Amino acid sequence: MAELERRSEEINRLNVFPVPDSDTGSNLAYTMRSALTAAERAAADDPASGVAELAAALARGAVRGARGNSGVVLSQVLRGLAAQASAGGIDGPAAAGALKRAYELVREAISEPVEGTVLTVLRAAAFAPSEGDDLSAVIDKATAAARRALAATPSQLPALQEAGVVDAGGSGLVVLLETLKAEADGEEGATAPPEEDAGAPRPNVEVMFYATAKKPKVLEGLVSELRGLGDSLQVAAAGPKSATIHIHSRAPGRVVELAYARAQVEDLRLEVLPDDPRVSPGERLILAVAPGGAIKELYEQVGAEVIGPEGDPVAEIDRRLAARRPEELIVLPNGLLSARELASADKAAQARGCRAILLPTVRPVSGIAALSVHDRDQPLAAAAYHIAEAASLMRTAELFRLEQAQMTAAGPGQAGDVCAANDEVFFVGEGIGEAIEHTLGALLRTGGEQVTILSRPEVELDAEGLSERFGVEVIAFEADTIRGLAEIGVE
DSSP states (O other): OHHHHHTHHHHHHHOOSSOOOSOHHHHHHHHHHHHHHHHHHHHHHOTTOOHHHHHHHHHHHHHHHOOHHHHHHHHHHHHHHHHHHTTSSOOHHHHHHHHHHHHHHHHHHOSSOOTTSHHHHHHHHHTSSOTTOOHHHHHHHHHHHHHHHHHHHHHHOHHHHHHTOOOHHHHHHHHHHHHHHHHHHTOSSOOOOOSOOSSSOOOEEEEEEEEEOSSHHHHHHHHHHHGGGOEEEEEEEEETTEEEEEEEESOHHHHHHHHHHHSEEEEEEEEEEOOOOSOOTTSEEEEEEOOSTHHHHHHHHTTOEEEOSSSOHHHHHHHHHHHHOOSEEEEEOTTOSOHHHHHHHHHHHHHTTOEEEEOOOOSHHHHHHHHTTOOTTSOHHHHHHHHHHHHHHOEEEEEEEOSSOEEETTEEEOTTOEEEESSSEEEEESOHHHHHHHHHHHHTTTOOSEEEEEEOTTSOOOHHHHHHHHTSEEEEEEOTTSSSSEEEEEO
């Protein structure tokens, strides 16, 4: 609590999103104070209170006293802790479970989640620990992952990048985790970022700032210290005591810490640099089964390699595994692989010593949506869970023309009529425009915020008009190689 109050003004100064009201640190401190007051009262009322009772009191106090978005997030974190503590004490698995539960609760509490905020930082912390870690390892890994995620927030949120700051709420969460780590390690105050971290690779971050030192030697000393923290170090001197400094570093927190400790800093900017896109041993390969053309480009944009459904896709999967030697594999079949081919793909991965997960994506449009939530920093199982969840939540339909007159589940159809189907045909009519509108109405009946449409070139679409009519965002892509006329997905 003391560390959070001490650094509340520092956190307030970072507060530029969603509203620059400079109160994130104050709200966090107020919420935590309410939580502690409730716990103290519970302990006074019942001196025999155990961990479960005190954790529950902390959660109740935080929920009742939550101030601002940051306070709501903190209250849900403490609810996650209380949920795990109800079964007894807090050990490594319980702490890891508390973080995961906290992430789920916070995600539910935020109506419009945005990447580059405290939710991003919490997700990184929640999925960093490994199964079987003891309490100390869970805290260490979660704290290190949260620091890395916080350093990356300016590249995810333009408002942060423009202001040259990291996310305020995420910063507050890191302070809390650092304080917890310090307590676990028997230290006072928050710990400094470790020089080395055995977990996932840190992102390479471009750090730029204008530094003004009190003396020329101080500036020279700062530059000398920075040389050991990265590469591409450039110093554009404006005088003997001031300069614009540029560096690429996988320890951006340490770079920023040194800069503020040695000089007056202005115009701080951070941006995560893309790593080499080639998959090397020990990394994760994502393969999507999809036609070529525009769909292939869409998949490549969201981080997947594409295998065509024609020929022998299983043999091609095996060829890619042999050439790339990844440790982990995610396959999106998109309804284009048979049950036998899925089983053969799994056996091919096992034979190559590769951990593989085959996801239940039924159409290319659902696969694209699913990959939009993929986080390479998460363990394979957790990443696959979120991808599969996104795919399952997307309601899809396919539009196609009848080749001959026949009876459908939606009634009789003539050759050339347009049908809309998911598990079965639910619309048949003469016009493609009518079919699209009917399909959107059916898919949006139970809600939705975004519509993705893949359509052949001959299909005329008015995405803007559809957006206005149905009150949702409609994104349309031309895809000349899909099986039917169009694929529509709602999420």
